[in-house]
Amino acid sequence: MSGRFGARLAEQVAAHGPLCAGIDPHAPLLAAWGLADDAAGVERFGRTVVEALAGHVACVKPQAAFFERHGSRGVAALERVIADARDAGLLTIVDAKRGDIGSTMAGYADAFVGDSPLAGDAVTVSPYLGFGSLRPLLDLAAERGRGVFVLALTSNPEGASVQHAVGADGRPVARAVAEAAAAENAGAAPFGDVGLVVGATVGPAVAGLGIDLDAVNGPLLAPGVGAQGATAADLQQVFGDARRLVLASSSREVLAAGPDPAGLRDAARRSADAVRAALAV
Numbered sequence: 407m408s409g410r411f412g413a414r415l416a417e418q419v420a421a422h423g424p425l426c427a428g429i430d431p432h433a434p435l436l437a438a439w440g441l442a443d444d445a446a447g448v449e450r451f452g453r454t455v456v457e458a459l460a461g462h463v464a465c466v467k468p469q470a471a472f473f474e475r476h477g478s479r480g481v482a483a484l485e486r487v488i489a490d491a492r493d494a495g496l497l498t499i500v501d502a503k504r505g506d507i508g509s510t511m512a513g514y515a516d517a518f519v520g521d522s523p524l525a526g527d528a529v530t531v532s533p534y535l536g537f538g539s540l541r542p543l544l545d546l547a548a549e550r551g552r553g554v555f556v557l558a559l560t561s562n563p564e565g566a567s568v569q570h571a572v573g574a575d576g577r578p579v580a581r582a583v584a585e586a587a588a589a590e591n592a593g594a595a596p597f598g599d600v601g602l603v604v605g606a607t608v609g610p611a612v613a614g615l616g617i618d619l620d621a622v623n624g625p626l627l628a629p630g631v632g633a634q635g636a637t638a639a640d641l642q643q644v645f646g647d648a649r650r651l652v653l654a655s656s657s658r659e660v661l662a663a664g665p666d667p668a669g670l671r672d673a674a675r676r677s678a679d680a681v682r683a684a685l686a687v
């Protein structure tokens with residue numbers, strides 16, 4: 407792995423468009439692909455996506471939950487998917503959404519941004535034990551040139567009850583998260599390594615909460631396009647002047663076109679083209 411995550415991602419987005427394809431081996435998708443709902447099935451699913459999309463999308467995002475539900479064999483399958491992607495030169499964001507007290511975050515840091523086979527190019531984390539609790543993982547990620555995506559405004563409707571709440575300092579919680587990420591990325595070019603997760607489904611929340619996403623100067627991972635109902639056009643409203651930082655993410659909509667590799671590539675290309683066009687406006 408050479409160079410920082412932000413720079414590597416910017417290069418891939420320029421080449422393939424601002425789309426991250428999710429690898430979410432849901433039980434119904436495994437059935438539709440003719441695969442068993444077991445560790446071998448999720449491994450075949452993940453490796454098929456990597457083989458089909460390497461060189462065609464900016465990155466992939468394996469959802470750890472769908473591998474972990476098969477226990478240690480599922481985790482081993484996730485490790486093989488990550489290894490395949492690395493060998494193919496395809497960036498991976500491991501969607502693990504870890505968050506704990508700082509001393510335990512040091513363990514998650516070793517697992518997801520250190521030397522473990524679970525480490526991809528970046529990982530998703532939850533700041534809801536306090537942004538400062540992420541410090542051990544942020545520091546190890548920076549040392550290793552890896553990225554971190556911090557949940558800010560999630561795509562699910564339930565997230566607002568926590569993320570829109572106003573904290574003791576008078577700032578909405580999600581704004582405080584965004585400002586903390588901005589401090590990590592200060593001065594980085596083309597942008598830094600600490601991104602945010604901001605759902606494509608959040609409508610006017612960014613502006614309503616007074617969040618300056620452009621100032622974050624880090625990649626903005628936007629799940630919710632496709633199966634959750636957001637369209638590429640929604641990205642304009644949600645992200646406004648921060649459109650240059652957006653990396654839209656779509657899982658089920660792309661995966662429904664598998665297991666045929668050409669079908670997966672066509673679906674990913676259609677999504678990437680729609681997102682690129684919407685963000686160019």
Ligand SMILES: O=c1ccn([C@@H]2O[C@H](COP(=O)(O)O)[C@@H](O)[C@H]2O)c(=O)[nH]1
Pocket residue numbers: 428430469501559560561562603604605629630631632633634655656657658659
């Ligand atoms: O706010 C969030 C954070 C993460 N996700 C994850 O993204 C994918 C979405 O899958 P679709 O099939 O495109 O709906 C999934 O892995 C989620 O856990 C999110 O949706 N929202």
